[in-house]
Amino acid sequence: MNAPxxxxxxxxxxxxxxxxxxATHGVxxxxxxxxxxxxxxxxxxxxxxxxxxxxxxEVKTYPQYxxxxxxxxxxxxxxxxxxxxxxxEKASGIEVPERAEYIRAIMVELNRVSSHLFWxxxxxxxxxxxxxxxxxxxxxxxxxxxxxAVTGSRLTYCYxxxxxxxxxxxxxxxxxxxxxxxRMRKSLKKYHKLVTGNVIFRKRLEGIAPVSQxxxxxxxxxxxxxRGSGINFDVRKNEPYSVYPEFxxxxxxxxxxxxxARYNVRMEEIEQSLRIIEQGLDKLPDGPIMPKKKPKIIKxxxxxYYQAVETxxxxxxxxxxxxxxxxxxxxxxxxxxxxxxxxxDEACRGMMIMDALAFMGSLDLVIPEIDR
Amino acid sequence: MSLTLLNVIVAVVxxxxxxxxxxxxxxxxxxxxxxxxxxxPGPNINGPWGLLQPxxxxxxxxxxxxxxxxxxxxxxxxxxxxxxxFPAIMSFVTIPFSETIVAKNMNVGVLMIFAFASxxxxxxxxxxxxxxxxxxxxxxVRAVSQAVAYEIPMLITTITVVMIAGSMxxxxxxxxxxxxxxxxxxxxxxxxxxxxxxPISFLIFFTCTLAETNRAPFDxxxxxxxxxxxxxxxxxxxGFGLFFMGExxxxxxxxxxxxxxxxxxxxxxxxxxxxxxxxxxxxxxLYLLIATFIWIRWTFPRTTIYGLLNLSWKILIxxxxxNLLFTAGLLKVF
Amino acid sequence: MVTYFSEIYHGLISLFIGMGITxxxxxxxxxxxxYPYETLTMCDRYRGHVELIxxxxxxxxxxxxGLCQRACPSACITLAGEKPEGEKKKVLTKYIxxxxxxxxxxxxxxxxxFNALEFSKEYNLASTRKEDFIFDLLxxxxxxxx
Numbered sequence: 001m002n003a004p005x006x007x008x009x010x011x012x013x014x015x016x017x018x019x020x021x022x023a024t025h026g027v028x029x030x031x032x033x034x035x036x037x038x039x040x041x042x043x044x045x046x047x048x049x050x051x052x053x054x055x056x057x058e059v060k061t062y063p064q065y066x067x068x069x070x071x072x073x074x075x076x077x078x079x080x081x082x083x084x085x086x087x088x089e090k091a092s093g094i095e096v097p098e099r100a101e102y103i104r105a106i107m108v109e110l111n112r113v114s115s116h117l118f119w120x121x122x123x124x125x126x127x128x129x130x131x132x133x134x135x136x137x138x139x140x141x142x143x144x145x146x147x148x149a150v151t152g153s154r155l156t157y158c159y160x161x162x163x164x165x166x167x168x169x170x171x172x173x174x175x176x177x178x179x180x181x182x183r184m185r186k187s188l189k190k191y192h193k194l195v196t197g198n199v200i201f202r203k204r205l206e207g208i209a210p211v212s213q214x215x216x217x218x219x220x221x222x223x224x225x226x227r228g229s230g231i232n233f234d235v236r237k238n239e240p241y242s243v244y245p246e247f248x249x250x251x252x253x254x255x256x257x258x259x260x261a262r263y264n265v266r267m268e269e270i271e272q273s274l275r276i277i278e279q280g281l282d283k284l285p286d287g288p289i290m291p292k293k294k295p296k297i298i299k300x301x302x303x304x305y306y307q308a309v310e311t312x313x314x315x316x317x318x319x320x321x322x323x324x325x326x327x328x329x330x331x332x333x334x335x336x337x338x339x340x341x342x343x344x345d346e347a348c349r350g351m352m353i354m355d356a357l358a359f360m361g362s363l364d365l366v367i368p369e370i371d372r
Numbered sequence: 373m374s375l376t377l378l379n380v381i382v383a384v385v386x387x388x389x390x391x392x393x394x395x396x397x398x399x400x401x402x403x404x405x406x407x408x409x410x411x412x413p414g415p416n417i418n419g420p421w422g423l424l425q426p427x428x429x430x431x432x433x434x435x436x437x438x439x440x441x442x443x444x445x446x447x448x449x450x451x452x453x454x455x456x457x458f459p460a461i462m463s464f465v466t467i468p469f470s471e472t473i474v475a476k477n478m479n480v481g482v483l484m485i486f487a488f489a490s491x492x493x494x495x496x497x498x499x500x501x502x503x504x505x506x507x508x509x510x511x512x513v514r515a516v517s518q519a520v521a522y523e524i525p526m527l528i529t530t531i532t533v534v535m536i537a538g539s540m541x542x543x544x545x546x547x548x549x550x551x552x553x554x555x556x557x558x559x560x561x562x563x564x565x566x567x568x569x570x571p572i573s574f575l576i577f578f579t580c581t582l583a584e585t586n587r588a589p590f591d592x593x594x595x596x597x598x599x600x601x602x603x604x605x606x607x608x609x610x611g612f613g614l615f616f617m618g619e620x621x622x623x624x625x626x627x628x629x630x631x632x633x634x635x636x637x638x639x640x641x642x643x644x645x646x647x648x649x650x651x652x653x654x655x656x657x658l659y660l661l662i663a664t665f666i667w668i669r670w671t672f673p674r675t676t677i678y679g680l681l682n683l684s685w686k687i688l689i690x691x692x693x694x695n696l697l698f699t700a701g702l703l704k705v706f
Numbered sequence: 707m708v709t710y711f712s713e714i715y716h717g718l719i720s721l722f723i724g725m726g727i728t729x730x731x732x733x734x735x736x737x738x739x740x741y742p743y744e745t746l747t748m749c750d751r752y753r754g755h756v757e758l759i760x761x762x763x764x765x766x767x768x769x770x771x772g773l774c775q776r777a778c779p780s781a782c783i784t785l786a787g788e789k790p791e792g793e794k795k796k797v798l799t800k801y802i803x804x805x806x807x808x809x810x811x812x813x814x815x816x817x818x819x820f821n822a823l824e825f826s827k828e829y830n831l832a833s834t835r836k837e838d839f840i841f842d843l844l845x846x847x848x849x850x851x852x
Contacts, residue, residue, distance in 0.1 A: 409732050
């Protein structure tokens with residue numbers, strides 16, 4: 001807030017926002033050197049939940065690896081599975097039927113709405129308001145019920161397969177999705193009145209934790225962190241994949257660079273996802289959900305392949321180096337939260353701890369995704 | 373002689389019993405109220421409507437081990453929760469519930485309540501300082517500045533009301549507001565001062581009560597998601613229980629004071645309704661205010677420390693000073 | 707000066723709007739289910755742990771081809787069978803599912819060509835011992851048929 005002053009060595013103390021803390025969503029440790037309430041230096045320490053997903057990619061065959069992707073970021077799991085199946089289909093040359101593409105897009109967007117709802121609830125709870133969490137989780141329950149009726153799971157879906165999807169959607173799903181969309185729009189209005197318009201909330205977020213465009217580019221930030229600072233980049237528009245070119249939606253970009261801009265980007269993304277779901281349900285074609293000719297054993301030809309998708313957390317990239325066998329030679333997962341989080345060390349100098357923890361909430365961190 | 377001594381003892385015991393019962397059952401009311409706002413049932417398993425929950429919670433807390441962290445300042449550590457609970461219960465002795473129900477009326481009642489309230493805020497400092505825990509220390513640093521900043525507008529608005537009433541005696545202040553609800557100090561169109569800006573003073577006093585009792589949106593002292601549990605991080609068992617009950621006892625005292633100073637105490641809103649005894653009106657207003665406290669807590673997020681201090685020093689104090697001078701002027705003229 | 711007062715005014719109005727919303731939510735019905743006293747039924751496609759499907763005679767459909775064992779990513783399934791005298795197909799003698807490693811991915815159900823596995827609807831499994839979760843699916847099939 002003020003200009004930095006010269007500090008004697010014994011004027012600062014080290015506060016350990018340890019792996020177990022209500023505010024860091026997951027096991028993240030932040031070593032903060034503090035001068036009273038102001039942070040002088042911060043260092044994030046990760047690795048408390050490293051589960052060796054990339055190593056498992058070198059040991060398991062392609063169909064056996066499908067379930068790993070849902071466990072990386074459990075809140076927005078379908079986006080990650082989408083990236084993986086698109087990559088392997090691109091490498092092996094498997095054709096995906098139209099209906100399966102549309103179903104995948106609808107499911108991914110529903111999952112994005114549910115992930116953003118959970119972020120919204122947890123973020124406002126970090127700031128001290130406990131009720132919007134319950135309202136957001138109630139809306140999220142509708143989405144989870146819909147997805148459970150189709151796939152059978154509520155959180156760690158193992159629904160996409162190479163070439164299509166596992167189960168078909170029925171009319172029950174389509175009608176409940178159509179009923180859900182106006183209800184969600186009404187809830188969004190309620191959230192805007194209860195939270196976004198609230199003077200305490202605005203004072204808490206306006207002008208706090210500015211992240212400039214250069215810092216975003218330096219760390220490779222994506223999703224709301226970059227779009228809240230004015231960088232107009234969305235993998236769905238810039239490097240289109242799957243059936244997204246058929247949909248008509250906007251990418252919300254705000255230029256104020258503060259925490260309120262990142263919040264607004266995500267709330268707008270919910271609205272745009274609802275638009276995509278509506279258009280997807282209208283355009284859903286009939287047909288099969290798995291291709292007729294599918295190789296029994298997936299063996300992509302030797303080479304180096306890459307696919308990027310836009311998930312709820314940012315642009316997720318997955319790279320496959322194949323040597324022609326049943327098991328990949330190398331499978332690299334580029335997690336968006338890893339890049340988003342490391343901004344924190346540099347950007348939080350000179351902030352008060354309350355603002356720093358609100359900033360961490362606005363970055364939307366899911367720690368198991370960083371540690372893979 | 374012995375009859376009046378007996379009277380006094382019984383009155384004091386009843387006052388303290390009322391305070392303790394309120395502190396225990398307000399926890400129940402808060403949990404049910406919060407749950408209904410969040411569309412879930414709240415505690416409803418132990419006893420009908422969950423009414424046995426507070427005694428069972430008390431038994432659970434007493435059965436836990438009382439841990440004092442090594443290196444903590446033992447005397448301050450043990451004194452702090454007692455100091456949180458004690459002033460609120462003592463202040464109950466002077467509060468008049470109706471014309472005849474008061475434990476011991478004093479002619480400096482307002483002064484005594486404020487004196488006790490100031491000692492109450494020392495409890496936060498003792499708890500945070502003696503815990504030997506960086507989180508607790510940071511929270512007590514915040515609590516000091518908050519307590520000081522919000523006592524000032526509270527005192528200024530109280531002086532405004534005392535000026536209108538002409539005395540510091542709580543019963544006298546309520547008697548001056550008898551008549552209809554237009555005589556109450558919140559909107560005294562027909563009262564002594566004819567000051568239509570008094571609702572501003574009421575809002576200022578209400579906000580200061582929220583801040584003095586560390587209730588959301590001003591609960592930086594126990595900011596759960598940032599500082600784990602603030603100044604009572606290191607307290608388990610009955611230490612935590614005493615802090616918890618002390619917070620609710622303070623809320624009851626703050627609401628009693630607001631009712632007496634601004635809402636007319638035990639007076640009925642319309643003259644023909646005064647066949648209903650005064651106690652009923654007093655308790656009705658008291659519980660409506662407490663319900664508003666609970667309502668506010670579960671709606672709003674927390675302010676930052678500089679937002680809180682800015683609110684007090686830049687907005688509440690100038691407005692309350694302005695109202696004080698305006699009231700003084702009106703009293704002189706009319 | 708004017709912005710000072712208009713800021714206070716608009717701030718107060720937003721606070722009252724927020725309080726109005728929680729007031730309305732106070733009177734709406736609860737959305738929770740008091741779990742041990744009321745339970746929900748799971749949907750048709752719910753993924754509980756796998757169970758063996760039986761044919762009309764009450765024996766398992768499984769022909770011990772081993773495709774499920776090879777498809778499982780976590781090596782949860784152990785099965786064994788024997789070929790009795792004069793029969794063409796193998797008969798299942800042992801089918802052990804180690805549920806402590808299962809991730810409910812569905813590869814076993816999908817890879818079975820003989821309609822021998824399906825998902826059950828069990829969700830409230832809790833125990834204090836790890837051995838309770840090593841399911842002997844053949845024994846469970848026999849217990850169901852009694």
